[in-house]
Amino acid sequence: MKKIYLLVFLFFIFFQMKAQAQEIAVTGTVTGAEDGMPIPGVNVIEKGTSNGVITDFDGNYNIRISENSILEFRYIGFRTLEFPVNSRSEINVQLEPETANLDEVVVVGYGTESKSKVTGAIEQVDGESINQTPVINAGNALSGRIPGLIVNQNNSEPGNDDARILIRGLGTTGDNTPLYVIDGVANRDDLSRIDPNDIESVSVLKDASAAIYGAQAANGVILITTKRGKSGKPTINYSYSRSFVSPTRDVELADGALYARSVNSYSSQRGQEAVYSQEQIQNFEDGTTPTTDWLDEVYKPHSSQERQSFTIRGGGEAVKYFVSLGTSYQDGLISGDETSGFKQYNFRTNLDANVTEDLTLSLDLLGRQDLRSFLQSDNNTIYGNTLRAAPDIPATVNGLPARGREANNPLAIAQGNGYLKQDNNIFNGTFKANYAVPFLDGLSVSGWMAVDIYRNERKHFNQPFSYYQEVDGVVEEYRGGPSFNNTFLRLDSQNRKSVTLNASINYIEHFGDHDFDLLLAYEQNRDDRSEYWVQRNGFQTDQIDELFAGSANSELQSNNGSASLLTRQNYFGRLKYGFDDKYLAEFVFRYDGSSIFQEDNRFGFFPGVTLGWIVSNESFLENSDFLSFLKLRGSYGELGNDRVDQFQYLNLYTLGGGLVFGNENVNALFPGVAANPNITWEVSKSYNLGIDTRFFGYKLNFSANVFKEVRDNILGPRNLSVPSYTGLSLPDENIREVHNKGIELEAMYEGEVNEFSFYVGGNFTYAKSNQVYLDEEGLYPEDYQSAEGYPVRAELAYEYTGIYTSQEQLENLPGYGGGIGDPIFRDVNGDGEINNADRTRQDLTNIPQIQYGFQIGGEYKGFELNTVFAGQARATQYLRYSFAPGNNGLKYFLETAYDPETNPNGTFPSLNRGNIVDRSTMFYRDISFIRLRSAELAYNLPKNWITGVGLTNARISLSGYNLLTWDNLKGDGLTDPESINIEAWQYPITKNVSLGFNLTF
DSSP, X not given: OHHHHHHHHHHHHHHOOOOOOOEEEEEEEEEETTTOOBOTTOEEEETTSSOEEEOOTTSEEEEEEETTOEEEEEOTTBOOEEEEOTTOXXXXXXXXXXXXXXXXXXXXXXXXXXXXXXXXXXXXXXXXXXXXXXXXXXXXXXXXXXXXXXXXXXXXXXXXXXXXXXXXXXXXXXXXXXXXXXXTEETSOOSTTSOGGGEEEEEXXXXXXXXXXXXXXXXXXXXXXXXXOOSEEEEEEEEEEEXXXXXXXXXXXXXXXXXXXXXXXXXXXXXXXXXXXXXXHHHHXXXXXXXXXXXXXXXXXXXXXXXXXXXXXXXXXXXXXXXXXXXXXXXXXXXXXXXXXXXXXXXXXXXXXXXXXXXXXXXXXXXXXXXXXXXXXXXXXXXXXXXXXXXXXXXXXXTEEOOOGGGOOHHHHHHSSOEEEEEEEEEEEEEEEEEEOTTSTTEEEEEEEEEEEEEEEEEEEEOXXXXXXEXXXXXXXXXXXXXXXXXXXXXXXXXEEEEEEEEEEEEEEEETTEEEEEEEEEEEEEEEEEEEEEEEEOOSOSSOOSGGGSOOOGGGEEEEEEEEEEEEEEEEEEEEEEETTTEEEEEEEEEEEETTSOGGGOEEXXXXXXXXXXXXXXXXXXXXXXXXXXXXXXXXXXXXXXXXXXXXXXXXXXXXXXXXXXXXEEEEEEEOBOOOTTOOOEEEEEEEEEEEEEETTTTEEEEEEEEEEEEEEEEEOOSOOOOGGGOOBOOOEEEEEXXXXXXXXXXXXXXXXXXXXXXXXXXXXXEEEEEEEOOOTTXXXXXXXXXXXXXXXXXXXXXXXXXXXXHHHHHHSOOSSOSTTOEEEOOTTOSSOOSGGGOEEOSOOSSOSEXXXXXXXXXXXXXXXXXXXXXXXSOEEEOOOOOBTTBOOBHHHHXXXXXXXXXXXXXXXXXXXXXXXXXXXXXXXXOXXXXXXXXXXEEEOOHHHHGGGTOSXXXXXXXXXXXXXXXXXXXXXXXXXXXXXXXXXXXXXXXXEEEEEEEEO
């Protein structure tokens, strides 16, 4: 099928269908709608072609075009106008002033709002922009686009490549995950697996505007709106892309010579004989003895990725519809691996029917299947084994997998019969009714029911695999992997059903200069979950992956299961008021209840207030040529975070074995965590001041926000203990407090030069948390070790100052180890010893305090260029290494390790001696970077090439993701700065180059 699509596409390009329409000459004048004055320099273009002219000084134009084409009139500061020619020879038009997309509709909590009247800190990006990034996971496409949204891709494993998304950084020591709302339904899903072609827009609520979501809103809210039908003839769209995926970089490992020297150095510092002779080392250096490049042997240069989408959108006065079908596929990177990969199949139907003049019914349906397949060992373990495999042992023998490191050659694992498969099946359905009350204009009532069903099946088959060794010139097969008792088949099943009911009343009234909008609503949710697993060990064969083939011995059989129920009930509303299109006010609230908490303490009230002043609508600025728009904003709100474990208000017990009665093992209840009947949600007090401006006829846009958040009632343990004989653990209490503050800046300039239109924009976010109270008194030996006053997740570490290189240093400087080549750590408290009391709190974590992005693009005669750069600063990652004979290490660390004979100028301690303490500053690395996150070069084929075959648009594109990175790790041969594994034992971060096309009928 793919080949057919590609052949059709090539047919369109190379044979250029010649169904030409007759050309005519069209003249006319372009004037302004407000003052009637002619507008020079307007681009007058035959839509979908490169055929165009520019109006002269008097606003006149003359163009030859196809008689049934559409003229497009474009000029910065005015709304683009499209005008069907219909064989007319004269077309005069008036352009309306552009309110710089200020009339754009922004999706907010339980509604929409004109962009010019948004008073909260809300950002929105459209689905078209998201689709410019060639990724399967839509969350990764947001990087660099939205101020306040901290986006990092920490893993690129197919099917597990979710972005880490935070809104304004870290605000709590607990769960910082934002609330995701899809088409009005909370907790339905997140961004990761939504087909990007289905997305209309993504909005981010960052301040008090999120208070309408109550106890789930403290970490911010992300609203995903999918496409719906539009009046008009059906628009059919098909898109296809194929990507070539490869690691952004390969870490540099020690070659055979460096490895051999390092093994000798390692042995020498332990008083042992050299393992490798100088002749052997020389043979590695001159290539006589080959070095095994394990990364090159195990991983392919690239893998593949595909995405297809087919959509139909249209409707009439009675019914509007949007229907989509989509598939995506990601391949693995391991050579010979025919198991690993990710496949997704999805459909979506959004229907709206005007049953009567006052009654509208909507039905939304989604079905999705995610199929993940992995090797029996997880990808991070396999990558770690690849990095640690010694370069003096072969990866293959006569083309067959060799033994490898500790008989765990990834190539052998890839060819074995073991696997791990995960099948997720998702169904979402929403039925909605909206009734406009006929006897009172502006009054409407609506209600909807959403049903979400999830089923996750997991099957893990862990079996031996074959590797080969040459013995006396004969290649023999051996078995590696788990022993008989450790072979197993495990089946997991997880089920979830969520039902949400919503009813609301909305009243809108306008009289004189006054605008009112009132929403009152009720919502409830029931979320049932259950899971179980069964396992059998002791498989005689790896050819039968069913439970019955496992051992009949009950000691090699196990199972377990659990279930949970979470319910929510809430009342919420919003009152908006506007006066004279200048003064804006909005009040939102939610009275939120949850079964997470004790019955008498389940409900909380969460209010939010936002204010706005459109200064540019004042009389003293109405005629400003410089300032086109100016709005000042401010907000305050109280938002909750109830993402905590359930039933903490009860004494918890565990059911388990370990007791013997009458020579039989029996289950019994064991005391667990003591009850805290007063447990409640975190409360965030959110403050925000903002400004939105537009200059030079809306060519230059600028926005800024200053924010502060005070989060209290955060759950944490008190610095107390109970006697061990009680068997109890103390419960967490709502005692912690964290503050978070920062700034956000955003600017965009759009311009045109003749037929070339372009844009340049950027955004900047600074967000820093401060742990104010954690109940740490007496917890640490020294006061300066307290986490209070430092960012969330700030770690303790010894301060590395150098290496012991002389006996004099050993005698005069306190040490942790006490040998030549050992690290020197600062004696912070001056007691003459190095111990836990000398650790200091670090200022930075791997959550960046600064993220930024900028976009550059343009369009010229059908060609488009769109680029997004993303960067971060003020972030560090702990990146250590380990080394021993038989285990290779990273080249950078082995080259710089101190050795009194072979490397007396080494800047790192002797091999592995840097690891004599848990954390030290020697291994913290700056992970600031700037990355070309995405780039797209596209061409829209001329209309006269495609209209004869029923196409309205045909677009081909070459795009890329993570194409270039500038950082401080690459020069040392270290891992990608977005990788978070402390020894780089993690599936590599990838980049891709993609070819695609889009056809619209």
